[in-house]
Amino acid sequence: MIRQRMLKFKNRLFRINDEEPLSKLSLCVIIALDLFILFVVFQGLDDHTRQLTSPAEYVPYECREVLIQNNWTEANRISKLQNLVLADYNNYSYQYTSQFESSRIQKMHPVCREFFKKIQAISQDKKILDLFKTLAQLEVKKNQFTSGFKETKDVYDTSLLENIAENDTKEDKLSSISSSMKDKEQQIELFNSQILDIEKQLNAEDKIKDLWAFIQSEDAARRDLLIKDFKNSEFRYPFKELLWQMLFLLPLFILFYFWGVRSVAKDAKLQILISAHLIVISFIPIFFKILKTVLDLIPRHFFKKFFEILTALHIVAIWHYLVIIASIGCALIAIYIIQNKIFNKHRLQLKRLAKGKCYHCGKNLPPHATSCPFCGADQQRNCPTCNQRTFIAGDYCARCGKPLES
Numbered sequence: 001m002i003r004q005r006m007l008k009f010k011n012r013l014f015r016i017n018d019e020e021p022l023s024k025l026s027l028c029v030i031i032a033l034d035l036f037i038l039f040v041v042f043q044g045l046d047d048h049t050r051q052l053t054s055p056a057e058y059v060p061y062e063c064r065e066v067l068i069q070n071n072w073t074e075a076n077r078i079s080k081l082q083n084l085v086l087a088d089y090n091n092y093s094y095q096y097t098s099q100f101e102s103s104r105i106q107k108m109h110p111v112c113r114e115f116f117k118k119i120q121a122i123s124q125d126k127k128i129l130d131l132f133k134t135l136a137q138l139e140v141k142k143n144q145f146t147s148g149f150k151e152t153k154d155v156y157d158t159s160l161l162e163n164i165a166e167n168d169t170k171e172d173k174l175s176s177i178s179s180s181m182k183d184k185e186q187q188i189e190l191f192n193s194q195i196l197d198i199e200k201q202l203n204a205e206d207k208i209k210d211l212w213a214f215i216q217s218e219d220a221a222r223r224d225l226l227i228k229d230f231k232n233s234e235f236r237y238p239f240k241e242l243l244w245q246m247l248f249l250l251p252l253f254i255l256f257y258f259w260g261v262r263s264v265a266k267d268a269k270l271q272i273l274i275s276a277h278l279i280v281i282s283f284i285p286i287f288f289k290i291l292k293t294v295l296d297l298i299p300r301h302f303f304k305k306f307f308e309i310l311t312a313l314h315i316v317a318i319w320h321y322l323v324i325i326a327s328i329g330c331a332l333i334a335i336y337i338i339q340n341k342i343f344n345k346h347r348l349q350l351k352r353l354a355k356g357k358c359y360h361c362g363k364n365l366p367p368h369a370t371s372c373p374f375c376g377a378d379q380q381r382n383c384p385t386c387n388q389r390t391f392i393a394g395d396y397c398a399r400c401g402k403p404l405e406s
């Protein structure tokens with residue numbers, strides 16, 4: 001039964017009708033169309049979904065780090081701030097969007113918005129920006145120097161050991177290494193003092209003082225509010241995302257569905273074929289997205305106990321088996337519905353009969369023809385009740401009116 005239906009459906013997808021199988025080339029064109037449309041639909045879905053505010057956009061990572069985890073300390077805050085302030089300066093890629101883009105700031109939680117606006121003000125201050133650039137340069141130079149210094153120090157240490165072991169005098173070599181080490185040490189000291197100086201200047205800037213005050217005001221209520229709103233956003237987002245995506249996918253599916261129904265009614269073979277493909281193509285992302293949401297949500301929000309038991313027994317795999325079985329079931333149901341509601345062969349045959357066409361190939365029959373001159377299909381058979389000739393495609397005998405068994 002299911003096998004037969006699958007076969008029929010396969011026929012819908014791969015041939016115009018039983019007598020006119022698609023040429024290989026036409027099939028290639030249609031499959032290329034399928035792939036292209038599938039690609040466009042997924043791409044469109046992505047762009048469409050990006051308009052939603054995700055939890056990570058609502059409370060950005062940096063905002064969480066500063067105001068929830070309290071990770072910015074006096075020791076590291078300048079370098080953390082430096083990363084944010086110089087982000088626009090260091091990222092020149094075309095794909096890069098600034099953290100301070102107004103559309104991004106608009107999506108944020110009010111508290112995070114305040115935080116990012118303060119940083120934006122800092123990064124727009126030419127004097128501060130230049131100080132940060134100099135600081136970054138100094139750090140690069142210092143790091144290069146420090147690694148060179150370590151190498152020299154290693155050489156010095158081994159030479160010193162050799163010297164003791166062999167009791168040999170390599171005074172010249174040792175002293176030259178030692179003096180170059182002293183130079184380097186001094187140079188690193190110089191870098192350190194320059195860095196400290198710039199950090200002092202930065203900390204003296206009003207805008208930065210204001211930011212430190214904003215971060216340090218140990219506002220427990222603010223932290224609680226942020227956590228609550230972030231959790232809420234995380235909880236609601238999957239539902240919102242699914243609804244939003246369906247808003248994009250369902251109209252497309254409905255459009256192709258009605259096109260399919262109309263093509264069947266009009267018995268337009270090529271349109272039936274293409275609409276059948278498009279119905280499948282537009283159904284794939286719907287199926288995919290619903291499945292993904294259900295998979296994401298069920299372990300996290302429902303049946304928590306059930307999952308704890310599965311995890312404790314190390315049989316979480318069972319859940320995935322269930323999911324695979326359920327998705328096969330859903331696909332079968334979907335194909336059954338498409339087959340019965342839209343591409344029902346019996347209904348199509350009745351329509352052809354009503355219009356005086358061959359029930360098999362759909363071409364117009366000459367009056368009183370009992371066989372089709374185009375495909376050779378018999379149009380009539382004997383009624384099992386009255387044994388007189390009647391139409392094969394009909395539900396009832398044209399002579400006695402008794403139902404015909406199919």
Ligand SMILES: [Zn+2]
Pocket residue numbers: 358359360361362363372373374375376377
């Ligand atoms: Zn025919």
Ligand SMILES: [Zn+2]
Pocket residue numbers: 383384385386387388390397398399400401402
């Ligand atoms: Zn009859």
